[in-house]
Amino acid sequence: EAEDAVQEALVRAWRGLDRFEGRAALRSWLYRIATNVCISMLGASQRRARPMDLAPVSTADSPLPAALPEATWIEPIADARVMPAGGDPAEVAVARESVRLAFVAALQHLPPRQRAVLILRDVLRWKADEVAELLGTTVASVNSALQRARSTLASTKVEAGGPSEPMDDAHQALLARYVDAFERYDMDSLTALLREDxxxxxxxxxxxLQTHRDIRDWCLGPGIGCKGSRLVPTMANGSPAFGQYKPSAQPGIWEPWSLQVLELSGGRISGITFFLDTARFFPAFGLPPRLEA
Structure with missing residues (x-):
């Protein structure tokens, strides 16, 4: 969808180039076109979601439901594609915040124009008059849209522009313990790293799943095939992630199984998403097609 939006924005810019009067910077003119394209596309598309948005919490003995279409889901993106290369820490922090899975999920509850206003004002820190000029509206309309967007977002308990926790030594140690526990398939040690919720x-x-007991029982029951996996570190949506490889039938070979994206909060792991479409995601993250002993 993002690639389609870029293509459409460039087509519109090319067709309208003779109408560009030079009263604003070319970059600003292109930014306005791209913003309007995105707003139009969002209005025509369905809301994407996470499993927690679509169904009640499951238990370890819940049957595996049918897979839902690709367009249903919020999907991961490699940090290398969205993080400013060599950017200053403030720019990197903004970029990380804007692609967090929880934040992207919360944005799905907003109408397209409110979504644009919220990102521009609370994430990118644009002034109200700058947003009004970009969207072709008034400052009063921008402030009204921002107030409504913040109110809706508050109900999701996700803060726009809230600081992401830095990847300091404590977090690196937490991730090392997670890798060790998962690769040993020690579910007691692994669940000890998780928040209660x-x-x-x-x-x-x-x-x-949500409770430590259900997570542990599911991993030791339906998910036992993951025992013996290996993890390869990467970054997704501003968060630590791992390519997970399961043992194959061929000795000494591990095959792709999932892209794990971890969410951290308060020195613990607050969420783990296993994206199973490895045929699409592993190449996008530069992960190898298999591991060998």
């Missing part, structure tokens, strides 16, 4: 979910299925 941590979620465990697996698009394209709307099954999701």
């Amino acid at each position: 941590a979620t465990w979910n697996m698009p394209p299925y709307d099954l999701w």
Whole structure:
């Protein structure tokens, strides 16, 4: 969808180039075109979601439901594609915040124009008059849209522009313990790293788990095939992530199984999403097609 939006914005800019009068910078003119394209596309598309938005919490003995279509889900994106290369820490923090899975999920509850206003004002820190000029509206309309967007977002308990936790030594140690526990498949050690309200979910299925007991029992029951996996670190949506490889029938070979994206909060893991479409996601993240002993 993002690639389609870029293509459409460039086509519109090319067709309208003879009408560009030069009263504003070319970049600003292109930005306005791209913004309007995105707003139009959002209005025509369905809301994307996470499993927690679509179904009640499951238990370890819940049957695996049918997979839902790709267009249902919020999907991961590699940090390398969205983070400013060599950017200053403030720019990186803004970029990380704007692609967090929880924040992107919360944005789905907003109408397109409110979504644009919220991102421009609370994430990118634009002034109200700058947003009004970009969207071709008034400052009063921008302030009204922002107030409504903040009110809606508050109900999701996700803060726009809230600071992301830095990847300091403590977080790196937490991730090292997670990798060790997962690769040993020690579910007691792994669940000890989770918050009490941590979620465990697996698009394209709307099954999701929350209690430590259900997560542990599911991993040792239906998910036992993941025992013996290896993890390869990467970054997705401004968060730590891992390519997970399961043992194959061929000795000494591990095959792609999922892209794990972790969410951290308060020194613990608050959520783990297992994206199972490895044929699409592993190449996009530069992850190898298999691992060998």
